[in-house]
Amino acid sequence: MKRSTLFSRAVDAPPSAGRPDDFAYLEPGEIYLDAACQSLRPQPVIDALIDYYTTYNACGGRVKYAWGQKVDARVADTRKAVLNLLGLSAKQYAVSFTLNTTYGLNLLLQQLPQGRFGRIVTSSIEHNSVFLPTITAARRLGVERLVLVRAADGALLYDAGQLERAVVVVNVASNVDGRQLTNLAQLVSDTHARGGIVILDAAQAMGHSRALLQKTDADAVCFSAHKMYGASLGVVVARHELLSSLDLGFVGGGMVQDVREEDFDLVQGDPGALLEPGLQAWGEIIALGRAIDWLGTVRPGGQAPARHLAGLSTRLFDGLAEIPGLSLLNHEPSPVISLYAPRQDSHRLAVFLSHSKVSVRSGYFCAHHYLKQQLGLPPLLRFSLGLHSTASDIDTATQALARLMKGLS
Numbered sequence: 001m002k003r004s005t006l007f008s009r010a011v012d013a014p015p016s017a018g019r020p021d022d023f024a025y026l027e028p029g030e031i032y033l034d035a036a037c038q039s040l041r042p043q044p045v046i047d048a049l050i051d052y053y054t055t056y057n058a059c060g061g062r063v064k065y066a067w068g069q070k071v072d073a074r075v076a077d078t079r080k081a082v083l084n085l086l087g088l089s090a091k092q093y094a095v096s097f098t099l100n101t102t103y104g105l106n107l108l109l110q111q112l113p114q115g116r117f118g119r120i121v122t123s124s125i126e127h128n129s130v131f132l133p134t135i136t137a138a139r140r141l142g143v144e145r146l147v148l149v150r151a152a153d154g155a156l157l158y159d160a161g162q163l164e165r166a167v168v169v170v171n172v173a174s175n176v177d178g179r180q181l182t183n184l185a186q187l188v189s190d191t192h193a194r195g196g197i198v199i200l201d202a203a204q205a206m207g208h209s210r211a212l213l214q215k216t217d218a219d220a221v222c223f224s225a226h227k228m229y230g231a232s233l234g235v236v237v238a239r240h241e242l243l244s245s246l247d248l249g250f251v252g253g254g255m256v257q258d259v260r261e262e263d264f265d266l267v268q269g270d271p272g273a274l275l276e277p278g279l280q281a282w283g284e285i286i287a288l289g290r291a292i293d294w295l296g297t298v299r300p301g302g303q304a305p306a307r308h309l310a311g312l313s314t315r316l317f318d319g320l321a322e323i324p325g326l327s328l329l330n331h332e333p334s335p336v337i338s339l340y341a342p343r344q345d346s347h348r349l350a351v352f353l354s355h356s357k358v359s360v361r362s363g364y365f366c367a368h369h370y371l372k373q374q375l376g377l378p379p380l381l382r383f384s385l386g387l388h389s390t391a392s393d394i395d396t397a398t399q400a401l402a403r404l405m406k407g408l409s
């Protein structure tokens, strides 16, 4: 039965009920609903970063003194933790760190070898971080680019022939409505059977929908630590064969064994280093290890994170669906919900909500092609939940929006 959330708040529970203590720094009354952009960082992650900067601020991979040795050990731990989280083996996959998901996808796509692939395949409901680099990569390789449709359940709709020697690049969870790549395993196996590869944009999935990615056979997974409770950092998990097939154009210190006037030898036995020219964000890498530990132990509201978030997603979906004058894009609850009010400007609504300390996104969320060109929509509002979110946050935000809509009608 649908529960009315708009005017029924649990009066006896404090507003922070269900919020892990690790977000105690959040000012009372601040309601942050933009976790799809960046999650709030739990205190242990912030502490790990401060600890690095204040007690062993050395670079990794090159120094022999004690601080550097500690950095190397912790960075190696983070690489292991990333693989463990995905259920992947270091024998097949390497972990590289970079700036963000966008940068990781570009590093792979812009360095694919000429002649090996016949086409690039993506979908219409992709973030600009996939949509744009697939355009430029197809141009560079001189191959066609197919933009396929995703079903309402998130499955990519394709004929097997379209996967012939294809580079398939798609998201595992959408940043518009949270829909997931429900046919991921089949897609990977069909693509491999036709000589192609699959590169996944897991930016939204790593925070809350990792189950789909478990033991994936995909060729690469790109994501951002800042969307999964870590500091600002990008991660690429890629098969050794893909890394060693790249036609490297971004090169520099940290990835070479030896250098001559007109030539150089790449580092051997460490394929992940091929995507890591130059000094890395050591503190942020170490903090990602801490974020992964934290994700394994946190129990918001005494529940497993996925369960907790599922409950909050339903509350948010029901609360928003009750407000007259809104059109929701989501057909079902998700930690990411987008909507618009046909008669109101979304940016104006976001500014008004901000006066009530409710922070939500407005615009096209870097999904311009899908939202603006394909669906022909005006700028939208997006509410996205994280593990800092509480039932009270949701009720306050939906009530504020309901009041606003009533006042403007």
Ligand SMILES: Cc1ncc(COP(=O)(O)O)c(C=O)c1O
Binding pocket: 036, 037, 100, 101, 102, 103, 127, 129, 130, 171, 173, 174, 175, 201, 203, 204, 224
């Ligand atoms: C689905 C999806 N892909 C890619 C990105 C790009 O991530 P970043 O800005 O960290 O590179 C985002 C960011 O919101 C996203 O939601």
